[in-house]
Amino acid sequence: MFQVLLYTQWKWSRLIVTVGTVAGFALPIVSVQGAAGAARNPLETGALLAAVQSWGALYPVLAAALGLLVAIATWAPDHRGRHVYALALPLPRWRYVLLRFGAGLSLLAAPALAVLAGALLATASATMPPGIQGYPVSLAVRFALAVVVGYAVFFAVSSGTQRTAGAILGVIGLLIIVHIIGGVAGVDLDVVGRLQGIVLGWPGPLGIFSGRWMLLDV
Amino acid sequence: MTHAVAIQHLHYRAGKRFAIPDLTLTVPTGAIYGFLGPNGSGKTTTIRLMLGMLRPAGGTITVLGHGVPNDVPRALARIGYVPEQPHVDPTLTIDETMRFHAAFFSTWDWPWARQLAATFALDGGQPFGRLSKGEKGKLLMLLALAQRPELLVLDEPTEGLDPVVRRDLLAAIIEYVSQREATVFISSHLIHELERFCDWVAVMDDGRLAAEVPMERFKNSVKRLRIANPPRTPGDTPFVLLARESTNGRAETWIVRDWAPAMAAYFERTGSSLDDIIDLDLEEAFVEVLRAFRARNR
Secondary structure (H helix, E strand, O other), X not given: OHHHHHHHHHHHHHHHHHHHHHHHHHHHHHHHHHHHHHOOOHHHHHHHHHHHHHHHOHHHHHHHHHHHHHHHHHHHHHHHOOOHHHHOOOOOHHHHHHHHHHHHHHHHHHHHHHHHHHHHHHHHXXXXXXXXXXXXXXXXXXXXXXXXXXXXXXXXXXXXXHHHHHHHHHHHXXXXXXXXXXXXXXXXXXXXHHHHHHHHOOOOOOHHHOOOOOOEEO | OOEEEEXXXXXXXXXXXXXXXXXXXXXXXXXXXXXXXXXXXXXXXHHHHHOOOOOOOEEEEEEOOEEEOOOHHHHHOOEEEEOOOOOOOOOOEHHHHHHHHHOOOOOOOHHHHHHXXXXXXXXXXXXXXXXXXXXXXXXXXXXXXXXXXXXXXXEOOOOOOOHHHHHHHHHHHHHHHHHHOOEEEEEXXXXXXXXXXXXXXXXXXXXXXXXXXXXXXXXXXXEEEEEXXXXXXXXXXXXXEEXXXXXXXXXXXXXXXXXXXXXXHHHHHOOOEEEEEEEOOHHHHHHHHHHHHHHHHO
């Protein structure tokens, strides 16, 4: 069962996974090479870290994009068939959902492993100033966790009906409107800021995406 | 008699406009059960309720001995289903679709699947999305049959197909039923098609069951009677009077159900005379049953 689901999911999302894997492998290498160009001697360590940090912003973006696109690709054929085929299969719905989730997650292991390989290669081949160390494994683990979180969130959202997606977007829109109206009225509601703090701050559900993503650090 | 499907006092509501208020129907094991009804009468909704795709508001559904929706996976393992609209992923080829489907059904019969693919002239490398309507219909039937189901649930399986494809599909169903003694639940509004091979017929209208009888009885018991000097009020009739139309002042045409020749005595008793008894074909019978049902429920 899992094998055929994995195969169909590969067929639907192979382009996304392939591009994500190539990007995941290239990103650490390119970031270290780009940062090395900015720091030719030990005195420029600050410039090196700043460059690594600026490249680091791309890791959560890549993780979220992969999670989003693979989640959409996972559910798209079922949505097209109005879930009739899936509902006529002789297995409990929760099991079907878990199988689909697991298949998508298995495919996302490729870009996560690519980040690990790229990060190991980049740190091994880079000449680092004294006091600077490479953190390829922790960066790759963090990337993998971010991919899992992003995929899980978008998998849950896209598993619902258009009405569900509309309700979620409606709530977000309402919060933004309340925030704007509060700003115009001079009331310091800062709804969006507070929500951002709850969602993206530690231990918020999307906290893994925020903060510094450093392949090289002190 | 055991029942492949037993629905008792089923209640379901979809929005404000459509409801199944209280549906009771039984499909005998081994029967080919034709489920007739106009578009929007609730045939597909009833099928989806039977297969656990929709959750009823009340009543009980038992399919092959399994309660639905609670025990639906075990029931679905023994059911072959052909939906009204193609539901298969259009990007998968025929071979991939078969492999995918086979993985979920332990009873899947590969040799027979290949034989059916050859009979239906299906090219395994073709993506589902590029198949003609007839080829899609054939593949869906192949998927349903090759899993060797005890119950085939077919929702308008031949809708929009040309006569040759229709004949191929119906032949495949008949062959399967004769081999396996499976039960078939087939919904359609192509009445002549069902007339040839169903042994039970149910008529659905606006979420209600207008009739559920063996096909022979349905065909033979609905008659058009020409009556001279009919009684003003029919009173207690031994048959079900579906409709009466006045042809002129002294003659009427009655459409009756559950007719038997011995019932002619009723007209002698009421001082009228039965001039002619005309057989109706299934389509005429269906229309009259539906018309009478609507008149009663107006």
